[in-house]
Amino acid sequence: MPLESASKPETTRPPLSRRFSVAPMMDWTDRHCRFFLRQLSRHTLLYTEMVTTGALLHGDSARFLRHCEAEYPLALQLGGSVPAELAACAELAEAAGYDEVNLNVGCPSDRVQNNMIGACLMAHPALVADCVKAMRDAVSIPVTVKHRIGIDGRDSYAELRDFVGQVCEAGCESFTVHARIAILSGLSPKENREIPPLRYDVAAQIKRDFPDLEIILNGGIKTLDECRSHLQTFDGVMLGREAYHNPYLLAQVDRQLFGAEAPTLSRFEAMQSMRDYIAAHLAEGGSMHHITRHMLGLAQGFKGARRFRQLLSVDIHKTAEPLALFDQAAQLLQGH
Template sequence: MARMTAASTPDRRLCVAPMMDWTDRHCRAFHRVLTREALLYTEMAVDKAVIHGDRDKLIGFDPAEHPVAIQLGGSDPADLAKASRIAGGFGYIEINLNVGCPSDRVQSGRFGACLMQEPALVADCVKAMQDAVSLPVTVKCRIGVDEQDPEVALFDFVETVAAAGVTSFTVHARKAWLKGLSPKENRTVPPLDYDLVRRLKAQRPELEIILNGGLETLEQGLAETVPLDGMMLGRAAYHTPWILAEADSRLFGKADPVASRVEAVDAYRPYLESQLGKGTRLHDMTRHMLGLFTGQPGARLWRRILSEKAPKRGAGLEVIDEALAAVVPHDEAA
């Protein structure tokens, strides 16, 4: 179940970012076999979809995923309050508001990074969310958008939203360019400004500030987050998930749950078997495992077998066995 610090506050020293089409329940179940302590986030769930859609399919999760938080997208305080109540009933331990996604679809709905331009509206949203639930309500944002001066925009945004009661901000240390860059380019092209995030913490030491953006390893995260409160890994955690396997010992002083990549696969196997029994396609789960052996001899063969055979109709655990048989003789960690 959820591991939390005093006062029911999630421990955010290490978070795995909410990533659309990536951090679904199967991904989170896999990441959980690598780390028991990191705070995992859902993909962004749009408030209206949570209210009117298939809630179990959209935001359902297994308690074994804990500690897990949900990220919501929206800009209507009443709808966000309703969605927050629903999410709270599902057992999430935190509700995060997306003020960082730059995609066209998000902009057309007037939420995501474009809300950096409307801090008063964000303040109204988080206040409504806080009034609706007893869970922590947090915000994930950029340092600014388009022509905004981050030195002004970020500090003014945080001041306004913090006045509404938010005490924890995850800051992706890049601007978002809403016009001219694709969502993919927005994750890599705008320059990182970690120093700005550190200056924010120096000015607002009472707030919890989590750093996100461009962090590739735990070592880099630990170095860049002095004197911040934590790190949020995104693509690095997804493409090279093994970096999570030493997080519990290095960041939390706990025993790491698995000692090798093969042991991680074995630990994930009961989940795979259970989900296959429910009709889940093997590929829906193994696609999150493709990077497990990155940097190891045999990694390409592991990826190829899973990529080619897991999507086939009726594929089962024999595909995992075949991929492991191809890579295990080369796996020094095994």
């Protein structure tokens, strides 16, 4: 298991590219998930779960920032709206070795709205611009923004264009656009990922109006064929739930989207690549479930997938020999 990083490593780290990335997802893209996804793709940009400024400044910052060098290229997503607090957190991120800091302007949950975090900030472009400027003044790593195309009551293209315009004037050069509006009154976060229609055309218009900005498309993308198609218009693509539920999709990303010559891991080899990491986690007193819960989708699409998931999500809680059970699950992927 690679040593965990408290500062930037001396070795040459992989270059940061936003051509393909996996979205920040609460309760999912923790450090174990990211380590697993990194086994499948060397070039994919990975994001943390959203971390609030309050958690970093007043909580266990070492736990929230914890990661290992194998996860690079890696971005920290922050939730907050107080420029000075965001700047302080950006400094922590840079000191911890992250390649990028991203500001969440897309989360629609009631809990974060009440703290002026997430999509509600789209109604306050000047404040977002102040936040971006404060972070950019504090660090040398890139500061980026992930946002929706609008919110209820502020969903015109003119308002979106004004938002991007004000934030880019503050120095932000890269925007990840979730191509749906967020309906903050009446829809749950899950419904906000499904009910508002996808409007790739609106995101494309932003790219046309701001050709010098890096515009990354997010929302509803499921296949690498779709990624290649969108890359004709956008500078990058970001996948969320599809990358989590069907992680083996990442095994083809380096070859198909980055033109890399690296060999493609089989599903079985991907399992084997995690064994030492899991053994180290168990030796520290951790539970194997902390890691394998992120690997359940590795068997998606072929016979034995149901048994694979049962072993790693149900039987795992009944065994006294977790690594033996892990090996049993891995055997189901032999030859795949």
